[in-house]
Amino acid sequence: MTSEKTVLITGTSSGLGLATAIGAAQAGWTTIATMRDTGKADALLKAAAEHDVADHIQIKRLDVTDPESITACLEEVIAEHGRLDALVNNAGAAHIGTIELIGVDEVRTAMEVNFFGVVATTRAALPHLRASQGRIITVTSVGGVVGQPFNEAYCAAKFAVEGFMQSLAPVAATLGIDVTVIEPGAVASEFVANLNLDLPTTLAAAGPYAPALEAYIARTRQSFGNAQTPTDAATPIIDALTSDRPPFRIQTSPWARDFVSTTLADLDGSAVQALTSTWVR
Numbered sequence: 001m002t003s004e005k006t007v008l009i010t011g012t013s014s015g016l017g018l019a020t021a022i023g024a025a026q027a028g029w030t031t032i033a034t035m036r037d038t039g040k041a042d043a044l045l046k047a048a049a050e051h052d053v054a055d056h057i058q059i060k061r062l063d064v065t066d067p068e069s070i071t072a073c074l075e076e077v078i079a080e081h082g083r084l085d086a087l088v089n090n091a092g093a094a095h096i097g098t099i100e101l102i103g104v105d106e107v108r109t110a111m112e113v114n115f116f117g118v119v120a121t122t123r124a125a126l127p128h129l130r131a132s133q134g135r136i137i138t139v140t141s142v143g144g145v146v147g148q149p150f151n152e153a154y155c156a157a158k159f160a161v162e163g164f165m166q167s168l169a170p171v172a173a174t175l176g177i178d179v180t181v182i183e184p185g186a187v188a189s190e191f192v193a194n195l196n197l198d199l200p201t202t203l204a205a206a207g208p209y210a211p212a213l214e215a216y217i218a219r220t221r222q223s224f225g226n227a228q229t230p231t232d233a234a235t236p237i238i239d240a241l242t243s244d245r246p247p248f249r250i251q252t253s254p255w256a257r258d259f260v261s262t263t264l265a266d267l268d269g270s271a272v273q274a275l276t277s278t279w280v281r
């Protein structure tokens with residue numbers, strides 16, 4: 001059993017989750033770095049050794065779409081460490097396509113990982129976070145605030161997470177639990193590679209949507225050219241973990257702040273439509 005504060009992070013095999021695990025360990029937290037396939041732990045183990053924080057990091061299996069793995073992981077954490085002070089819901093997956101092409105099942109798949117996974121993990125962690133008066137930090141996206149072309153399923157899931165957390169926040173606060181959402185723009189992680197997108201095949205199957213999809217992909221490639229590093233994007237997550245009273249909503253870069261402000265000040269929705277329609281022409 002440890003007396004150090006303990007944080008559980010989902011999706012730490014790569015990208016933002018991996019960088020957050022390193023940052024949390026550097027900040028002195030006992031870090032439960034979870035992943036759905038612990039066979040993919042090499043990158044994290046290597047980074048932990050390089051940053052001399054391996055003794056603060058414990059790797060455990062957790063698939064956010066598998067309720068038994070969530071329960072088993074939390075039981076182990078409490079048995080071994082006696083406490084949970086923070087949950088970082090980071091696991092997520094991109095989904096590209098428009099509804100006529102992808103179908104309803106793919107939207108359900110996107111919701112399973114990006115929304116219901118967050119809901120299930122949060123619910124399971126809440127009794128322990130009540131005991132510690134801890135906090136819930138959830139990585140959403142600028143796509144959880146601004147709907148983006150060919151991201152209907154992904155943005156719907158991230159909007160759902162934002163609505164869920166914004167609603168939970170005042171309730172959790174009555175029990176001393178802080179709730180924060182983190183909104184990154186483009187981050188140079190495995191996010192795009194994990195899509196396994198076969199571009200020629202996707203474009204060939206896109207029918208009347210092909211010109212717009214091609215324009216969108218060209219624009220997205222450009223924006224990922226200026227992507228934040230995972231370490232830079234993880235810095236505000238560590239700030240939210242360690243500060244006295246984190247705000248509800250944090251963007252990870254000036255670009256992300258500027259972009260989400262488009263929606264937050266767009267009372268009739270015309271500003272966002274004017275902006276995103278240029279992405280597909």
Ligand SMILES: NC(=O)c1ccc[n+]([C@@H]2O[C@H](COP(=O)([O-])OP(=O)(O)OC[C@H]3O[C@@H](n4cnc5c(N)ncnc54)[C@H](OP(=O)(O)O)[C@@H]3O)[C@@H](O)[C@H]2O)c1
Nearest residue numbers: 011013014015016063064090091092141186187189190191
């Ligand atoms: N990269 C961006 O541009 C960007 C922008 C805004 C928001 N985000 C958000 O940032 C978060 C982290 O993404 P990233 O950019 O770091 O991408 P990433 O490198 O692809 O990392 C995603 C992580 O989630 C894990 N994951 C996927 N499905 C899971 C499941 N069912 N259970 C547990 N873990 C699962 C992946 O594990 P496997 O290795 O097993 O697939 C991986 O560890 C996501 O919530 C994403 O939506 C990313």
